[in-house]
Amino acid sequence: MIADAPASPPDWPYCRLGDDPSPDGVRCFGRRVDGYAECLAHLSDADRGAYLAALRPGADVDHRGTPFTEELLGQLTDALTDPSTDEPRVGNAEFDRARFSGDAHFDGMRISGDLSMPEAVVTGHLWLYGTEVGGEARFDDAEVGGHAWFVNAKFAADADFHRTRIDGDALFYGMVVSGDTTLVAAQVGGDTWFDGAQFDGRLWITASTFTGTCSLSAVRIGGNALFDSTVFEQTVQFGPLVCEGRLDVSGAVFQGVSTIEAVTGDLRFVRTRWASTAALRLRHAAVDLSDAVLEFPVSIAARSRPFVTDHGELDEPFPADAPVRVVSTRGVDAAHLVLTDVDLTDCLFAGTVHLDQLRLEGRCKLPTAPAGLRWTPRRTLAEEQxxxxxxxxxxxxxxxxxxxxxxxxxxxxxxxxxxxxxxxxxxxxxxxxxxxxxxxxxxxxxxxxxxxxxxxxxxxxxxxxGYGLRASRALGWLFAAMAATVLALMLWGVPKETPGPANPDGPYAERLTSERFEKSLRVVINSVVFRSAGQDLTTTGTYVEMTSRIAEPILLGLAVLAVRGRVKR
Known part of the structure; x- marks a missing residue:
């Protein structure tokens, strides 16, 4: 059923029935045909025939607010068809606030100027199969009761779908838009398919709702792509796709299982919510997960080779060696997060919830301390850097x-x-x-x-x-302590040859003999393993041995602990 005509008069010259309704109460604000007092729908048969006969392919058409039946739209299309190509050709096509009863067929039409359909109402299906538009295409606040077919349509400028509502499926297979594409607060009640589409400019899909399955496979986006605050109620298949600008899915809600396979340099999931499982397989992207909500497992993995579609390998506009980098997990509950083969050199972890449950698999690179003797080689956090x-x-x-x-x-x-x-x-x-x-x-x-x-x-x-982790440091101190103990025993600890343990005397140089060294070394080696050498020592030597029997086993134990920390399974 055709929607009622708008209550407020428009700013164009409208049909006489707008001010003087017909006996059955019909009030029409359709734009009057030039030279007549009525719109195309309410012209007499003779006048309508004369108007259509005067139309030529490529002419501008302005039927804003006009109520169309399928038959009437077909008559208009036939009048604009070029007999040499059997294709309808139009200059500017204005159908603002037009109302289409049944299907609206614009498929195959060649529109050299703008296509304007704001607030248009189609009770059946909208067909733009293979349609070409040389100027802007506007579908703001349009309503489609059935499916909307934009398969293989081509738009040479911007395509706007602000607050567009499609109750059935929306099919954008193979669509090409040379300008920007905007779907703001749009609603699709069925499935949405962008497979094979090409967007040379920006793709903005914000605050929209997709009730059915949504697929963007083999899609190429030349500018930024924004899916801010968009709700996906069913399964989502993003990709494989290439986005040469920023791919921003911040604030989006994925209520069904989602798969994202993307080639992009900048990928943002700030405050994104996953209410089901998700698998992200990426190339070259810097991923920002700040404040994302993960209610189910979400895996992010770097893909080592380019994606392949039915049309072959995807061409990538990024350096082949550019890694997948995760730059922030702040505010994320990491209990459901799995990272595989990603670069964490710049990742900000502070503020992550349940960070102890994060799973890192494969080779995940972290920043390292500067090279050189001053710093101990180790992996660090970007925040410590x-x-x-x-x-x-x-x-x-x-x-x-x-x-x-x-x-x-x-x-x-x-x-x-x-x-x-x-x-x-x-x-x-x-x-x-x-x-x-x-x-x-x-x-x-x-x-x-x-x-x-x-x-x-x-x-x-x-x-x-090194906190029980640097064996070389502990062994260095151990050897230094052993050397100092040996020297102390040679100088003061090993008694001179007398019937009793007498303190050595004479010049220090005379005490440094091989015999006294052998005795001192035996004492030290036994001290390292916490044993007594069983030798008579001077009072000073006794205290030196006691000290070494406490300190040196500790240093040996620290060295063993450090080695064990590196080889423990």
Whole structure:
């Protein structure tokens, strides 16, 4: 049934029935045909025939507000058909607020100017199969009671679908838009298919609702693509697609299972909500997950090879070696998040919930300490890089924070390291957890809020063995302690040859003999394994041995602990 005519008079010259309704109460605001007092629908048969006979292919048509039946629209299309090509040709086509009873067929039409259909109403299906529009195409506030077919349609300028409502399916297969495409607050009651579409400009789909399945396979977007605050109620298949600009899905809601296969440089999921499982397979993207809501498992994986569609391998406008980078998980509940083969060099983890349940699989790269003798080689957090760079003025190889990013203090970073360490430990990756334990202890050592005595203890632990993780440091101290003990025993600990243990005397150089060295070394080696050498020593030597029997086994134990931390399964 055709929707009622608008209650308020339009700004164009309208049909006489607008002011003087027919006896059956029909009031019409359709644009009057030039030279007549009525619109095309209410012309007499003779006048309508004369008007249509005078039309030529390529002429402008203005039938805003006019009520069309399928028969009347067919008569208009026939009058505009070029007999040499059997295709309807139009200049500008204006159908603002027009009402179409049944199907509206514009398929195959060649429109050299603009196509304007704001607030148009189609009770049946809307057909633009293979339609070509040389100017802008506007469908703002249009309503379609059935399906909308834009298959293989071509738009040389912008295509606008603000607040468009389609009760059936929306089919955009093979559509090409040279300008920008905008669907703001649009609604589709059936399935939506963008497969094979090409958008040379921006694609903005914001605050829209897709009730059925939504598919964007083999799609190419030349500008930015925005899906802000859009609701997908059923299964979603994004891709494989290529977006040369930013692909922004911030605030979108995925209520069904979703798969996203995208080639893009910038991918944003800020405040995106997944109410079902999702698999993201990406190429080259920098992914921002800030404040995303994950109610079910969501996996993000870097794809090593280009995507392949029915038309062959997707052409990628990015460097082949550009990695997939996750740049933020702040505000995310990581209990359902799985990251595989992604670059975490710039990832901001502070503020992530249940970070200890994050799963990292494959090769996930993290930032490392600057090369050189000054810093211990290890994996770090990007936030620690920012803190150290701010502390040193950025002159020692640490990465400074991006402009506008807050630099976090060690008290905030220590729990982040602790949770990531637990995530690796729960995954039975003890060697992988070691660097995060080191980072946690480093943040405790530098935290000014930690009691001074505790900081001193932690500092000693760091200096002696790198928190029980640096065997070379512990062994270095052990050998130094052993050398010092040997020297002390040779100088003061081994008694001179007398019936009793008498203190050595004479010049120090005369005490450094091979015999006294052998005796001192035996004492030290036994001390390392916490045994007594069983030799008579001077009083000084006795205290030296006691000290070595306490200190040196500890250093040996720290070295063993460090080795075990790197080889434990």
């Amino acid at each position: 920012h803190w150290r760079a701010a502390r040193s003025g950025g002159t020692d190889g640490w990465t400074p924070a991006p402009e506008g990013e807050t630099v976090l203090e060690p008290a905030v970073l220590a729990p982040v390291y602790r949770q990531l360490r637990k995530a690796f430990e729960d995954a039975k990756d003890e060697p992988g957890a070691a660097d995060f334990y080191y980072g946690e202890m480093e943040m405790r050592r530098h935290d000014r809020g930690t009691p001074r005595a505790e900081r001193a203890l932690v500092a000693a632990y760091w200096a002696l063995s």
